[in-house]
Each structure stands twice: as C-alpha cells, then as structure tokens.
Amino acid sequence: MTAIPPDFDARFFRSALGRFATGVTIVTTEAAPGQPLGLTISSFNSVSLDPPLVLWTLSKKASSLPYFQKAERYVVHVLAATQLHLAKRFAQGAQATRFAGLALGRAPGGTLMLDDPDCAAWFECFNVTQHEAGDHLIFIGQVERCHRSFHQPLVYHAGDFDLTPSTEPLSSN
Numbered sequence: 001m002t003a004i005p006p007d008f009d010a011r012f013f014r015s016a017l018g019r020f021a022t023g024v025t026i027v028t029t030e031a032a033p034g035q036p037l038g039l040t041i042s043s044f045n046s047v048s049l050d051p052p053l054v055l056w057t058l059s060k061k062a063s064s065l066p067y068f069q070k071a072e073r074y075v076v077h078v079l080a081a082t083q084l085h086l087a088k089r090f091a092q093g094a095q096a097t098r099f100a101g102l103a104l105g106r107a108p109g110g111t112l113m114l115d116d117p118d119c120a121a122w123f124e125c126f127n128v129t130q131h132e133a134g135d136h137l138i139f140i141g142q143v144e145r146c147h148r149s150f151h152q153p154l155v156y157h158a159g160d161f162d163l164t165p166s167t168e169p170l171s172s173n
C-alpha cells in the first residue's frame with residue numbers, strides 16, 4: 001500500500017497546520033565547549049511519561065543540525081508570554097547575536113541553558129535518538145531534570161504569537 005498523493009500545495013498545508021496552536025520553546029546546547037547554540041522551536045511535544053520522553057523536530061536545512069545530532073544533551077525552555085522577544089531573536093541571525101547580553105547557566109546535568117526565571121518550564125534532555133522524517137529530523141529526548149513555573153505561556157497560532165487571528169488571512173489559499 002502506498003499513500004495517496006496530496007491534492008494541496010505546501011502553502012495550504014502550512015496554513016492548515018497553523019490552526020494547531022502550540023507553545024514556543026528555545027532549545028539550547030553547545031556547538032563546542034563554551035560555544036552556545038540555540039534556536040526557536042514550536043514542534044516540541046510530550047511522548048512518554050515512563051520513561052519521560054519528549055520530541056521536537058529540526059529542519060534538515062538548519063545550520064545547527066550537525067551540532068544537535070552529536071550533542072549529548074540539550075535543554076528545552078518553554079517560553080512565557082513575556083519572552084516573545086526571545087522567540088523572535090532565536091529564530092534568526094548568528095548564534096552569537098542570539099545569546100548577546102543574555103545570562104547563561106547550566107542545568108543540573110551540566111547542559112548550557114538560559115538563566116531566565118521567566119521561563120514557563122525547562123527540560124534537560126539526554127539526546128536518545130533521532131529519526132529521519134521527510135525534510136526534518138525528529139529528536140527524541142529523555143528528560144533527566146525539569147522545572148516549571150506558573151507564568152502565562154507564549155502561544156503560537158496561524159503564524160503569529162497569539163490566538164486572535166480567527167478569520168482567514170488574505171494571504172492564505
């Protein structure tokens with residue numbers, strides 16, 4: 001059995017997927033000792049409670065891909081609504097610019113992370129496995145340590161950082 005080919009284009013598919021509201025995270029590790037690496041990720045999700053597993057997907061085009069492939073651990077920071085500026089900053093530009101002026105710390109297992117008490121939660125993950133899936137890689141992480149606060153989360157929906165766009169945007173098909 002083979003899958004039926006899509007009757008929609010990539011733009012429409014993206015628009016339909018955008019109706020699924022998500023949180024927003026920043027995933028950090030080190031490219032080399034003392035060289036922070038991080039990017040904005042909304043594909044984060046829970047997988048298993050026992051053992052504690054999470055997933056996120058990374059584009060094969062991401063320049064950080066080879067570093068995350070070989071990283072032993074990474075930290076997933078769940079952003080609060082007050083951290084919108086970080087979500088935007090970590091989605092573009094050079095790595096050094098993304099981290100400029102930010103306080104950094106270490107999770108209990110030694111993984112580089114943002115030292116920001118505003119995060120809604122963070123998860124220090126062992127980089128268990130990666131699966132190829134189309135133009136992305138699925139990363140499965142085993143959570144070794146985690147923390148949460150009760151700050152209002154940052155929400156991503158229909159290509160924007162809030163839940164307000166409920167009508168069809170003019171640009172979508």
Ligand SMILES: Cc1cc2nc3c(=O)[nH]c(=O)nc-3n(C[C@H](O)[C@H](O)[C@H](O)COP(=O)(O)O)c2cc1C
Nearest residue numbers: 039040041042043057058059062063064090091092
């Ligand atoms: C809200 C938001 C969510 C994103 N989610 C993902 C994601 O789940 N996977 C991904 O590969 N890129 C995602 N991106 C895009 C990356 O953050 C962006 O391409 C980044 O510049 C890649 O960095 P790199 O090329 O240095 O690795 C997202 C961007 C934004 C603004």
